[in-house]
Amino acid sequence: MQIEAALDQARRLIKEGAAIIDVGGESTRPAAEEVTVQQELDRVIPLIEKIAKETSIIISIDTSKPQVMYEAISAGAKMINDVRSLQTENALAISASLQLPVCIMHMQGQPKTMQLQPSYNNIVTDIYNFFQQRIEQCIAAGIKKKDIIIDPGFGFGKTVEHNLTLLRRLDYFKQLACPILAGLSRKSMIKQLLNLPVDKRLNASLALATIATMNGADIIRTHDVAETREACQIAAYVRDF
Numbered sequence: 707m708q709i710e711a712a713l714d715q716a717r718r719l720i721k722e723g724a725a726i727i728d729v730g731g732e733s734t735r736p737a738a739e740e741v742t743v744q745q746e747l748d749r750v751i752p753l754i755e756k757i758a759k760e761t762s763i764i765i766s767i768d769t770s771k772p773q774v775m776y777e778a779i780s781a782g783a784k785m786i787n788d789v790r791s792l793q794t795e796n797a798l799a800i801s802a803s804l805q806l807p808v809c810i811m812h813m814q815g816q817p818k819t820m821q822l823q824p825s826y827n828n829i830v831t832d833i834y835n836f837f838q839q840r841i842e843q844c845i846a847a848g849i850k851k852k853d854i855i856i857d858p859g860f861g862f863g864k865t866v867e868h869n870l871t872l873l874r875r876l877d878y879f880k881q882l883a884c885p886i887l888a889g890l891s892r893k894s895m896i897k898q899l900l901n902l903p904v905d906k907r908l909n910a911s912l913a914l915a916t917i918a919t920m921n922g923a924d925i926i927r928t929h930d931v932a933e934t935r936e937a938c939q940i941a942a943y944v945r946d947f
């Protein structure tokens with residue numbers, strides 16, 4: 707996407723009521739090729755600068771690369787979203803030095819191959835144990851517990867059954883005492899369950915976001931902010947009544 711189109715998209719998300727905008731320069735879709743640091747920087751830095759100049763929205767930098775984290779924060783980002791959970795060399799140390807919220811997402815394998823043969827002993831406890839260890843390692847590196855957000859990583863090295871189980875049992879992760887982020891919007895589990903193309907997945911995405919909220923999600927990652935806010939506000943009223 708070119709910079710003006712990306713900026714328009716950011717403006718639309720803000721107008722619809724987004725609390726956070728996630729900006730990324732690496733595709734993490736299944737089978738995606740890797741990109742270089744310079745490619746990522748060229749894609750995200752000018753955009754972050756422009757969004758930060760225009761608004762005070764929280765910008766999250768979606769990257770696994772420590773140099774991109776550092777430069778994005780210098781450009782105005784205020785949060786890190788890492789689908790590799792800060793496991794890249796130096797990512798943990800750089801994040802700790804930045805002292806900002808970080809979303810650590812669970813992924814089995816790498817984007818290129820993660821959907822080939824996902825396998826767990828127990829999808830819920832395996833991922834729970836992963837977070838328990840990872841939170842400990844983050845804290846040991848100097849990241850504050852209050853800055854850690856956890857995300858089970860729907861679709862990242864998971865079958866549709868794994869995704870359904872995680873969604874049903876999302877409340878189990880509350881014991882870790884970190885905010886829970888869930889990204890389900892337009893994901894391929896909807897194709898697998900209802901056989902809908904990506905531009906027809908809004909209703910199903912709202913159902914998934916509603917269930918995630920009922921089951922304890924604190925932050926929802928979505929393409930359709932206005933609709934998702936309404937659905938999740940209702941779910942939160944029912945949940946917290």
Ligand code: 7PM
Pocket residue numbers: 734735736787788789809811857859860887888889890891892893927
């Ligand atoms: C194709 C397939 C395009 C999948 C894009 C995607 C998450 C994320 C993504 C998530 C966090 C998408 C995904 N998903 N970061 N990045 N959690 N923290 O649907 O679920 O945007 S990429």
